[in-house]
Amino acid sequence: MASASERSMSESEKPLLQVEKLVKRFPVRGGVLGRARAFVHAVDGVSFTLRAGETLGIVGESGCGKSTLARMIVGLIQPDTGMxxxxxxxxxxxSPRQMRPFRREIQFVFQDPYASLNPRLRAGTIVGEALENFAGLSGRELTDRVATLFARVGLHPAQMDKYPHEFSGGQRQRLGIARGxxxxxxxxxxxEPVSALDVSVQAQVINLMMDLxxxxxxxxxxxxHDLAVVQHISHRVAVMYLGRIVELASQRSLFSAPLHPYTEAxxxxxPLPDPATRSGTQVLAGEVPSPIRPPPGxxxxxxxxLAEARCRTEIPxxxxxxxxHFVSCHVRAAANTSP
Amino acid sequence: MADTVAASGQGTRRSRRRGLLWHARRNPSMTLGLAILALVILGTVFASRLTHYDPILIDPLARLKPPSAAHALGTDVVGRDLWSRTIYGGRISLLIGITVALLTTSIGLLIGLVSGYNRTADAILMRIMDGLMSIPAILLAIAFMAFMPASIITVVAAISIVEIPRVVRLVRGVVLSIREQAYIEAAVISGSRVGRILIRHILPNTLAPLSVQATYVCAAAILFESLLSFLGAGTPPEIPSWGNIMAEGRTYFVLAPWIILAPGFMLSLTVLAINLLGDSLRDLLDPRFARRL
Known part of the structure; x- marks a missing residue:
């Protein structure tokens, strides 16, 4: 099982995707008039780039803003600020009209392979919808193209006439990938394309994605949120905590020598299968603070x-x-930067 | 490969057709409703074969005759045959019921789809619907009738105006819940425009509750037409409808109760049949009942 980072990758290419200081806040409404009383800081200044053909893994706990970030990039929601x-x-x-041509370029695979497939449509129609919209295909041409896609993601073209409920979870996610x-x-x-699937099926879907x-x-x-999955598929990995990227590095560098204390944790x-290696394990104390009132600094x-006085006031x-290898930590940055 | 595709598609269709028949047999109230309704519809469609009396022909010599061999259901105050009037009157009642049901569901569907999907349109349309619903139905219909020339079209329009807001609310509710589904977002990402999303992804979900609602609207419209006609604000008096016949018979109820009983019985029976059909249709289409069926 060759790791993704070992595959060839040209370093000099211009980035395909640039994300700059992306911010998204969701209002928390309350009271009679439904005015915004507070904001959930879902994504709080996220920047990164992504090269063509590269996989950037984003990990973090539930509620750290991963999904919000994904939804902004595919244009399902708009960022408050940032680019x-x-x-x-x-x-x-x-606007939706202006966004439309870019939808051909940026596609999305949903977390839930059940809710993201219209139960009333045949699998072939679901997969072919984008082809109808963008390539203007119909009839024989559309059917042939969809059949090719089915075969490519490991489904039988005869399954085009089936409805989503007739597929297993893994097959449904293959449909989602074929649609994308x-x-x-x-x-x-x-x-989180595989988090709803069984472990054995996860590997199949991950391998399919890597082949594609x-x-x-x-x-x-x-x-x-599964580190093993991210380690396997990613060239580079970004770790998110409460709406910010705290560490961004190549897969090998991040997993072999993590810098941010959160990444370490x-x-x-x-869990490791070898009990001997568990010595020195530190488990994080406490809960993730509320994204409505994130801690300062x-x-x-x-x-x-490792927290020091300036960690409480200054954003690293x-x-x-x-x-x-980028890290957002006062202590570790000072200790590891070579002058 | 193409053969396999065709074969599997046919299999799905065949099993669904068998399913429907199977449901009908297992569902006596639906079968009963359909049977009564079929009888009433056949009776009104072939009215001319079931009677040799003209429903509007006056026969002063045979006024207020009780049921007899000559007049199976008796005659009214000007000697018109009541059996004849009842089956011909059923034409108008059913025509109005079905027309209102079709008109109301199609207009209500259109408004409901737009209202559920577009917030700006929703704010305007729903205030209009709230306004219409806040006026008592009977007053609204009578007011409408007062401004329009008396005709069957006016009656249909008056009843539709009363019923449309109910359909709009139903459709809007379905649209509001469906538009939050992940597969709608998936369709947006697949480049589908609003029109395709509404027609392909949202509309099919409204059809089941809408068809159930259509039966209730149909029954309500038949009753409403009778009520309007009974009050003298409905179908013009020269056209026999169940409401008209009852309105004319009201004054002579003590002398000739049969005038009001025949159309009244038919009205109740028809509305009952439609409601039976609607109830069993609802049970059939409601996923919560799916396991029982």
Whole structure:
């Protein structure tokens, strides 16, 4: 099982996707007039880039803003501030009409393979919908193209006439992938695509996604809370905590030498089959603070074993401690930056 | 490969057809409702074969005759045959019921879809619907009748105006719940425009509750037409309808109770049949009952 990071990847390419200082707040309404009393800071200044053909894994606990980030990138919701660019063209803050041409480029694979397939439509219609819309295909042509897609994701073309409830969870997610693949996107945003599946099926779907990446040169923004899955599929990994990216590095660098104390805690929380290696494990104390009133300074300082005075007031900048390894931590950045 | 596709598609269709028949047999109230309704419809459609009396022909010599061999259900105050009037009157009642049901569901569906999907349109349309619903139905219909020339079309329009807001609310509720589904977002990402999303993804979900609602609207419209006609604000008096016949018979109720009884019985029977049909249709289409069926 060759790890994703070992695959070839050209470093000099221009980024496919640029995300700059993305912010999204959701109002918490209350009272008689339904005025916004507070805001949930779902995504709080997230920046990263993604090259063509690359997989960026995004990990974090539930509620850290992963899904909100994904939904902003595919244009299902609009960011409050910040910018999303696809090949240097702005794709955020567009009207549905302006966004439409970019939908061919950015596709989405949903977390829930049950709710994301219309139960009243045949599988072939669901997969072919984008082809009808963008390629203007119909009749024989459409059927043939959909049959090819079915075969490519490991489904039998005869299953085109079946309804979603006649498929298993893994097959449904294959349908979701075929739908995303239909119009030949350059980026697929996958929001926890395997977390609803059985472990054995997860591996099949992950391997399918990796094969498709090789074949079509797809870039993935792969969101997950399962570290093993992210480690397997990603070239680079971003760790999110309470709406911010706290560490962003190549898969190998992040998993072998994590810098941020939160990343360390996450990696330590993965159960290992060997009891001998569990020595020195630190488990995080406390709960994730409310995103309605996130702590000032570094969001992680309330649970951080290394927290200093300035962590409570100053937001740590993203610092490149090793080439390509960014961390947002006052303590670790100071200790690891070579002058 | 194409053969396999065709074969599996046919299999699905065949099993569904068998399912429907199977349901009908297992559902006596639906069968009863359908049977009564079929009889009433056949009776009114072939009215001319079931009587040799003209329903509006006056026969002063045979006024207020009780049921007899010559007049199976008796005659009214000007000697018109009541059996004849009842079956011909059923034409008008059923025509109005079915027309109102079709008109109301199609207009209500259109308004409901737009209202459920577009917040701006919703704010305006729902205030109009609230306004219509806040006026008592009978007053609204009578007011409408007062401004329009008396005709069957006016009656249909008056009843439809009363019924449309109920259909709109139903459709809007379905649209509001469906539009939050992940598969609607998936359709947006697949590049589907509003029209396709409404027609392909949302509309099919409204059809089941809408068809049930259509039967209730049909029954309500038949009753409402009778009520309006009974009050003298409905179908013009020269056209026999169940409401008209009862309105004319009201004054002579003590002398000739049969005038009011025949159309009254038919009205009750028809409305009962439609409601039986609607109830069993609702049970059939409601997923919560699916396991029992």
């Amino acid at each position: 999303i660019r696809l090949r240097d063209r702005r794709v955020s803050g567009l 693949l239909a119009v030949g996107p350059s980026l697929i945003v996958a929001d 990446q090789q074949e079509f040169g797809l870039a993935y923004l792969f969101i997950a 996450l990696l330590n929380s993965v 570094c969001h992680f300082h309330t649970r951080c074993p 900048p993203m610092t490149e401690t090793r080439p390509g």
